[in-house]
Amino acid sequence: MNHAIAKTLPAREAAGPEAAESSWVDTHDRLRPRDFQRLGEFIHGYSGIKVPPSKSTMIEGRLRKRVRALGMHSLADYCDYLFDQDGLAAEEIHLIDVVTTNKTEFFREPEHFRILADDVLPRIASERRIGPRAPVKIWSAASSTGAEAYTIAMVLAEQRRHIPELAGVVYATDICTDVLGTARGGIFPAEMMTPVPPEIRSRYVMRAKDRTSSLVRIVPELRAMVQFGRLNLMDTSYPMDRDLDIVFCRNVLIYFDKPTQLAVLRRLCDHLRPGGWLFLGHSETLSGFDLPVRAATTAVFRRS
Template identity: 55%
Template structure:
């Protein structure tokens, strides 16, 4: 007689992250990085942490969270937890109208305020992810200098995730990711492998990479160790993950790093934070320091 015992499907026997442990991780991430993880993100966090758990050889989440929530384990694992749970959506020429405004208005306005010859424009991609935004800025600005605009530029990309910063420094991307880059810019600024493997990849040319540096930064830090005469700060599509009080604190600190007349660029999905700031809106999601 055939057995009537029901066989459990693999997903029914697979270990899961306990609700209490998820809540502790959510509090940890919000406290350290300002990023909110509502209950609906539990499965996402579980899936991403499962890879880390298995890499360390832990048999289940209970074992891994025991490690995570002791002092020595937390010191070692915090960077990996943050790398795992942060969202790093980015594209070349994302919200392209911001780059059009940079060419047509920001750069001319900034140069008109500078009396010195060949001034240095400092541009900060404050949530740089894998570097697509920073290298887009480099392409646009380098084209302007090639057209005869007399200025130099330096670009800083910062992020809390060490994983995406490492990719930014390598400047290697899946070939399909550069589709939004205009063909003439691709010809100048993108290298293709002579013998591509199964996964086609490209790399930003070294002549452009030299203008960009990447650094680790937690926007929740109370102070940022960078120059206070930046010309342009891009902070797009990251504030939506923060509580309102944290949004205002971050924007206030970043505006403090802008020179008078400098620009803050937010994502189109984000409204201006902090009505008391000495800025004026000059375009959708673009603000100029007074």
């Protein structure tokens, strides 16, 4: 442990994680109004996520995980550590991890994956040279535990059965480090595979040798197609190629205010090659934004 950090923490944290986990946390403890305001300003500035007062109970519940992990006794202790004892630099990633929402599922909004398979990928194959040295590049820009990224990889692998030259790579990023760890392992509860068509499931999902296990794993060849990394969409620039064929950024913009949405969308468009495709969530819109894309179908856009 960094000794400078240890000096600012209670004795339980300095003693080790076992002592920290044994600390008692009052589940009726509440954030002070000033602390909620400071947390909201930091979370919005760092991640773009809005934290209205209606979310206070949810935020309190999630922050208690960090109170417990650090061996503290109250949300007030935790906020004092963040804002008055210079703990924010050491804690910011953990804070963002616990407050971000990571809802995801395989083949979520399935029409998008039908469009990807039947229209977008065949068009890319016909419009430009593709192959192992010129793969189709797809970015899942808020990948959570990897369900979207692995779904994209399944669609790519399936289409390659019909278009052999269709090599592809999926870049998958998220702001939350915890979910990226899960995503890299490719291990999921078996019930998460319910939306996956049986024939696809049989090719790309492995059951455990222990038949009583409730876990399954994505096959190695599919895991090899996906590259996971941490990325904050609020950063002013992204370390991504600028000739991407497809960007998925679905059900993320709804957490941002309008100026943040526009800034993020402009940066995403900058990474699309001319003719590249942008997929948004069905509840998201580009209405009122001046962007270099045009609508192709519901929540799917193409760069001019």
